Amino acid sequence: MDTTGAQPWYRDPSSDLPFELYSQFRLEGLHQDALRTVAFFPWGNESLGSLWDGSLATEQNYAKWNVVVNKFRDTVAIGGDTSVYILWLKRRKHPLRINIPETPEVDLIHSDTTQVAWVLSPNAIDQPLLILSRASLIWIYNPVSKGLSSYLRGHGGAITSLAVHPTRPHLFCSTSRDHSARIYDLNLAPHQGAKDSDVNPHWPPGTLPSRAGAPHGLHMNEAEGFGIARCIIVLMGGRSGGHEAAVLSASFHPQYPIIATCGVDRCIKLWHVNPRNSSQITREDKPLFSSSRIHRSRVLSVQWMSHDTLISHNPSAILRTDPTDEDNKDTYMVPGEIVVWTWLGLDRFFPPLYDDLKAEGRSQTVLRGCASDYQESSSFTMSANAAFPAIYPQLISPNVNVYQSPTHDPIALCTIPTVLPFEKKKEEHQKDKGAICVSDIHGDRSLSSLSVENLATGTPKDGETRVAGTVQIFHIPSLPHRLPSRFPLDAPPDGMPANAKVAEEGIADLPGLSRYHAELIERDPPPPFKSWTLEVPLSEFDLTSEATHAVGHGPAGGMTQAYDTRQRKVRSEKDETEKITGQEYTLKSIAEVPVSVQNAKMGMDGKVIVVLGTRGRLWVYRIQGRSRHQK
Template sequence: MNNPAEYQPWYSDPANAHPYTLHRTIKSKPQDFRGLSPFPWDKDSLSTLWKGSFYSDDNQRDWLRYVSAYWDAVAVGSNEYLHIVFTQSARPPITFKIISANQTLIDADKPCVSWTMKMSIPFEPLVLYSYGSILHIFNVAKKGFEGYQRAHGGAITSIAVHPATPDYFATTSRDHTTRIYDLRLPAVLPVHPHTRNARGRKEYNPNPHWPPGKNPSLAGAAHGLRLHPNEIEGFGPGRCVAVLMGGRSGGHNAAVLHAAFHPSFPLIATCGMDRAVKIWPFRPDDPERIKREDKPFFSSSKIHKARVLSVNWLSSDVLITHSATAMNRITPKDPENKAIYLEAGELTIWTWLSLDRFFPPEFEGRGLDTARPISSDYQESSSFKLISTHAFPPQHNHIIAPTLGVFHSPTHDPLITFVYPNAPHFTMLNPVHMKPRQVPDFPYPELNRYPADGPTEGGGGDGEGEEERDQEPEEEDDGDDAPPNPRLDKGKGKEKETVPWNSDYSAKFVPHDGDKPEVISEPIRRRVGATPPPIEGWRVELREDNSNQQAGSESERRRLMNVAVTGGGRMIVGVGTQGSIWVWRCDN
């Protein structure tokens, strides 16, 4: 029996107030900060990194000194600078100037930053920074430039570092691919355009032959091949060892927006603009050849209705994903009616049901070379189960989308934070408190249609509601002599507006001149119970209510762009407009 006086953490009950208070505000150069990555390791991380192979008493002592020097560091990125800011100590920030590549990003893209390190130099932290299609590598300890990569054909949208083997990291891009790099290998690999050199000696080329060509192909990185020696992929550490290809059999058909490595199995999950979530095998087998994957172990676009913005692992087979606002047509079967309505983005927890099939209990020590998915795995797989789905606050257009972060710790419940661009607050929640998904309604629409004001007692309505419920859309005349049907003919001759069921949504688009959508306020009816419950969590304001108001107009112009939980759950760091950094701390 649990002791009533036993200590319960604040996040165990959603009714508790959060303990975070604004501790510090840092103002830097007048540039908007959008990229954010706190130092990800603590004093106990060495026992889990590289499967514990690097753990020893001497290395542990060096590791403690290393963590004590960088535990409060956060990497913050703008369009021109990368800053390493120490949020608790008085150390000056470390600033790196980004060499401009004359690339212009769309508003949805942002600089991406992430911490990593090499096993050969584990006590020299590296920071990955991307702007456009160029990936930069900086050495924080030496305060210098380490290398760069330029293999992607589109803007990089996210960077994911392997949680157990940080030598591996992945980048997603708008070129529909995900590329995985190994920091233990140099970026440059000599590739010869011909099989023999000028002296007639045979030269090695890892690229395959593509008929009708007689020499190894030099199609380049877009096809998962090594580049011509005159077009090197990069400089310094980090060689591409695997490409998760777009299109083909089961790849993404649009921009890939996020990726996450599995903490223990050789898997990586991706999501993207095509509304699909995919789980791929991670099996680089040759440091010289690029492993090309086009058939994931799992692929489905049935989890979300709009572009999927992030994917994260909560456990070995449980994932959490979130999507943007969806644009749905009111009458999808009517090509003349272009009216659409907006449906709020969703935060979904779901289970992958095929983990034990690809990784049975006797998998220990066995490779993935013989594992092959079937077509039902990489083409709209149904091997998943939705656990919980909650809706984000409604937005007036589909472009505005929240930035979401997930905090993991072996001694702490996972915490989820999300913030909308230019918002004066952010929301934090514990996924344990998310309500389970409700049982769907009976699928036959004839039994689920109600008037806009809802059904009356006894499951029916007045005469008008009953008549509206019985009406069906007009059928096109197929030329056959069919007997008259009063039920189908009752609505003929009347112009009837067709709208979705459920009256709890107020944003609707109707076309006007130029076929551009226009927002109007009108109840939209949809099937009862189809809308997921709203997200309930702790709301953290940018400024405390009891703070003085002397800053006035200047503080009102500073808004949040990204937040992250760090320090074992005791600290939250937020970045925003005009070079602002906020630090919230939990002292209890």
């Protein structure tokens, strides 16, 4: 918070962006999109007073805590494909590289990335830990002792995200493509299979723990892993109330025992996550809230902004022009959007006396809504929304990271990756337009707002500025406020209710529509958001390297390593193809892919921004920089 009395820069739309480029990094030996996840060290000197309700805020613990914070205050973890890097942004220290142990060969897709997150145990506050996930496995690394502390398994699909509880950082959640999410407790040891007789719950009407396989991700007879952390809750997928497709993101509520999840099924779900006991795993298949009517395509992220307000976003979507006509195959594309919305059911499940009753030991351990809560709830209202630029094709998804703190308004950073590692295979009669990837409908558009000629040809002319991409930064409270209804209740022209019209004409019923009117199915497009633009420049090395590759000489800046076959089973041969959405695509060589921005995140009290790019590039921006240097 600015203590000088001046208004913070993010509250003044006319102010200039105060960030300046502080340093650049280039990690050698990485393929073109190896760096895509980043996690700042999340705590400061005063954080101990807010963790675990301040129960550890003693003078003795503060002495230990200040030593830890001083050691890691400018630390950031960067997730690569087979390695994780710990960098010190303000101190000249050699980066620490963590090689992820080899795993059985699995079939991952391009969006399956190595996830990283910081956690902390109340039993060892002087040893912060780093969670690493790759494929369906989790490792916990101790940067103090510089060794692995734990290895965990349990998911039946690739892990898509990691979320840590903001005030109880010994709890973390992993989401997966197996339609489930799993919550772990650092204070417990992994179960050891048959040695733990009471780990699994019983399946009614049985009374004994189940020892069968795990269709819902529950424990099997094998050991869960070694070291620390045990899965205590499984949020199961399935038609009873869970996700019916891959789960992509999760966010813990800072105060109440709730976690939000979202996924490919377009649903956002809010779950009660209070475990019944520490020895037996809790399974949950019915959330307190579930709705697919907030977004029109897969939901990429969700995050709590306040006690009842959340923010979520989705990429571009292809919709049918007339979803009621089975013979009409015409489609159109709508841009992705970011939505701020409010859950209206919080006070129903957690009344004002909840905290007082909890202090007396009388809190309710089991919460269960009705069918209208966990199937298709209307208990929400949309407060604000804004649209991203239209992206073709929909394979490219905007990356959004939200930063907020008790002393800082929520700020969102949006990046749109400019390239994918494959291009559509051109037909013989198709002219070479120089595009990296071409949409079926918009064949003259490339994936980037910058033309390929601007991205992949020689050094700039005098007076020109070459950029690797841009980061859009916007103040979330300044998003356009509106209260639209995605499914209006207006009557059709003839005033006939939907169920009567379906019965008469045999048209398939539309879920969520109370009345039938095709023209009212979609609301008006949201307005584009207003933001600051951070241009990320290319270095002289990148310009020289690209100019060399434009004429076909040499590898890409020392990047001789192709895609890791352990990760994605991607062939390194340029003439091999992959089938994607029914179209034929050719894998691009590393030398053909220009340096471009992939992701960005804010941290360190909102004063530092780290931007990740292809070919192992990192850019560090800060508000008050005394010097600039390049590494």
